[in-house]
Amino acid sequence: MADQNGSHRRSTERERGLVAATFDALPAQIAVVDADGVIRETNRAWRQFGAENGVRGERDMVGENYLAVCDGSDDESATGAAAGIRSVLAGERTEFSLEYPCHSPDKRRWFLMRVIALSEYDDPHALVMHIDITDRKEVELRVSANNETLSTVASVLSHDLRNPLNVAMGRAEYLATDPAVGPEVVAEQTESIRSSLDRMNAIVDDALVLASGSEQIDTEHVSLGALARDAWSHVETGGATLDVSADGTLVADPGLLEQLLENLFRNAIDHAEGVETIAVGTTDSGFYVADDGPGITPEDRERVFETGYSTGEADGNTGMGLAIVRKIADAHGWDVALTDARDRTDTDRPGARFEFEGVTRR
Structure with missing residues (x-):
């Protein structure tokens, strides 16, 4: 025992x-x-x-x-x-x-x-x-980043290509439906179509640069006024006018900055009823884009930068324009804020003013 x-x-x-x-x-x-x-x-x-x-x-x-x-x-x-x-x-x-x-x-x-x-x-x-679980988490983050990159490319291409495409199609339709136009008009409209196609090609390149990260952007000294006028020419602006009230030279990726301006112009015209003037100018530490429309309420001012958020979804708006604006600003290291265009008491149309700070000026 x-x-x-x-x-x-x-x-x-x-x-x-x-x-x-x-x-x-x-x-x-x-x-x-x-x-x-x-x-x-x-x-x-x-x-x-x-x-x-x-x-x-x-x-x-x-x-x-x-x-x-x-x-x-x-x-x-x-x-x-x-x-x-x-x-x-x-x-x-x-x-x-x-x-x-x-x-x-x-x-x-x-x-x-x-x-x-x-x-x-x-x-x-x-x-x-x-x-x-670090190894698994790193893989998940890389997959998520890749998915975001694909989403960014798809969103930019589907959203920003529409504008120059609409311009080109409108010019081509004009030539097709009025065969009696003179050679000068044909040359003018053809040049507009060529410009739109060039812009579409640039947007494709810019989308890839934007998705690859801020370290990939190619900055140089650019004229804010010249880029604003180029961007204006690629947007269906209706009866609105552009006012470059204070020009200046900025350090930016010219293609991406032009894309940013196009989105701001189109946002004002599509969403702000009755806009007559859109102003572009410089500040001590950056630049602004302002319109004379009804403005954006304080509770919506942060949400408008969210992907997919739109006040005009019923009209087919994608809610991508201002999300792309913020993405481009982030790629440059800029801060963007949305305020009233001016402080007025004689009207209920304060306008919207997009201010970009932290911009390198020459």
């Missing part, structure tokens, strides 16, 4: 040793917490993480209240982690998971925390695991 008891004891010790070795061999950082959230045991990966990341006190954190540590953090992820651990310890659920960032000064990292109820104890205990 003694030999049997000794053999059983040695077997139990070997099993415990095997469990302990397995616990330490797991790559995830693991801790066992009791009903109060006090850490009772941790594995090697937990201790190594503490040593490598400057955790104060004992590296294993045994005896510390993990819930108190989470509660004392200003990080929303820590608050969510504490709530999840409490729900498992209270028996409200058998497990809980949470993805969260944990970046160091020199490396981006993400972790998945899993909390699992442990039924082997007489009172509530839980296993808390932190699994490094």
Whole structure:
């Protein structure tokens, strides 16, 4: 009987040793917490993480209240982690998971925390695991960035190509329906069609540059007035007029800046009823585009830059114009703000004024 008891004891010790070795061999950082959230045991990966990341006190954190540590953090992820651990310890659920960032000064990292109820104890205990998911998260972010790039290219092309395309089609239709026009008119309309086609080609190039990131834009000294007049020629402006009230030289990608101006012109004409004049001018640290329309309400001024948001969706507007404007401004490192065009008390048409700051001037 003694030999049997000794053999059983040695077997139990070997099993415990095997469990302990397995616990330490797991790559995830693991801790066992009791009903109060006090850490009772941790594995090697937990201790190594503490040593490598400057955790104060004992590296294993045994005896510390993990819930108190989470509660004392200003990080929303820590608050969510504490709530999840409490729900498992209270028996409200058998497990809980949470993805969260944990970046160091020199490396981006993400972790998945899993909390699992442990039924082997007489009172509530839980296993808390932190699994490094940085590789998966980096792949997800790259896929998301690629999808955003494709969306940007598609949106710019589908939105901005329409304007010069409509101009070219209108000129071609005019020539086709009136064969009696003289050679001077034919030459004039043909030149307009050629200009529109050139503009379409430039927009394709600009869309690819815009999608590739701000480090790819090709800046130079450009005339704001000259670009504004070129952009105006590519937009169906109806009876509105352009007023270049204060010209100046800016440092910008000329193609993208022209695209930005076209979108602002078209936005004012399409969305601001009764616009008669659109003014372009410089400020001490940038430039502005303003119209004499009804303006945009303060509650809508931030939303108009959102992709897909439009006050004229019923008329077929895509809601892309001002989103593209902000994208181009961001690519240059500019700040854009929307305000009233002027402070007047004699009319209820304050107009809309788009101001771009942080622009390099010559």
